[in-house]
Amino acid sequence: MRRLPCLLLAALLLSPVAAHAASPRCAMxxxxxxxxxxxxxxxxxxxxxxxxxxxxxxxxxEGVGASTRENAYPAQLEAILRQRLPGVPLRVLNRGIxxxxxxxxxARLDRDVIAADPDLVIWQTGTNDALRRIDLNLFxxxxxxxxxxxxxxxxxxxxxxxxxxxxxxxxxxxxxxxxEVRTIGREEKVPVLLxxxxxxxxxxxxxxxxxxxxxxxxxxxxxxxxxxxxxxxADAIVPxxxxxxxxAPTSPAIVPPSAPVR
Numbered sequence: 001m002r003r004l005p006c007l008l009l010a011a012l013l014l015s016p017v018a019a020h021a022a023s024p025r026c027a028m029x030x031x032x033x034x035x036x037x038x039x040x041x042x043x044x045x046x047x048x049x050x051x052x053x054x055x056x057x058x059x060x061x062e063g064v065g066a067s068t069r070e071n072a073y074p075a076q077l078e079a080i081l082r083q084r085l086p087g088v089p090l091r092v093l094n095r096g097i098x099x100x101x102x103x104x105x106x107a108r109l110d111r112d113v114i115a116a117d118p119d120l121v122i123w124q125t126g127t128n129d130a131l132r133r134i135d136l137n138l139f140x141x142x143x144x145x146x147x148x149x150x151x152x153x154x155x156x157x158x159x160x161x162x163x164x165x166x167x168x169x170x171x172x173x174x175x176x177x178x179x180e181v182r183t184i185g186r187e188e189k190v191p192v193l194l195x196x197x198x199x200x201x202x203x204x205x206x207x208x209x210x211x212x213x214x215x216x217x218x219x220x221x222x223x224x225x226x227x228x229x230x231x232x233x234a235d236a237i238v239p240x241x242x243x244x245x246x247x248a249p250t251s252p253a254i255v256p257p258s259a260p261v262r
């Protein structure tokens with residue numbers, strides 16, 4: 001089995017995430033990731049695999065709005081990672097169920113996530129809880145419990161914040177949920193993918209038109225925006241091989257998004 005040399009994998013994993021790593025229309029002008037520990041994933045990649053990633057969440061993990069399941073972000077993520085890590089056996093399991101809140105995800109955590117013994121769990125959460133106006137403190141408690149259970153199983157976890165909704169307003173419960181996911185990530189020292197900030201940038205910069213960003217229901221993502229999301233997740237896991245390698249920064253890795261979150 002052909003494997004990437006360990007030193008190359010280590011260099012890729014330790015280099016900072018750059019805005020130009022994604023395709024031009026998907027790129028972010030600033031950071032799209034609150035950094036955190038992914039030691040198990042790094043070790044698995046340094047050994048040349050195998051690597052198991054579980055995409056855990058609700059409709060935007062399941063792929064509602066995509067034309068086919070192959071265009072949901074987990075399937076597109078797997079395809080990108082296979083291109084960047086040739087010869088490394090890996091799989092991305094789609095464990096998204098549309099409409100799930102954190103309580104419903106916790107009820108299936110053992111069966112759908114921990115049983116797979118993943119190296120990394122990408123946990124997309126918060127959108128349905130915010131839309132259903134579930135108490136924010138309850139969401140915080142259950143999310144922290146879920147993180148504890150996943151990490152106790154040995155898995156690394158990356159949180160994915162709620163998506164951007166054009167009609168949302170600053171200071172709303174939805175905006176507070178976005179910030180809460182970021183706060184949990186910082187406090188628990190787990191990475192957080194700033195999906196809300198990324199989608200807001202794509203919309204406001206014109207990189208993705210309204211019809212390319214959200215499907216006809218105005219809520220779920222599309223093939224194009226799922227592709228951009230998959231690219232950002234892939235960049236957070238391992239930058240493209242062609243990207244110039246630079247030493248890891250010594251300053252704190254948490255960088256707020258350059259565009260304001262609404």
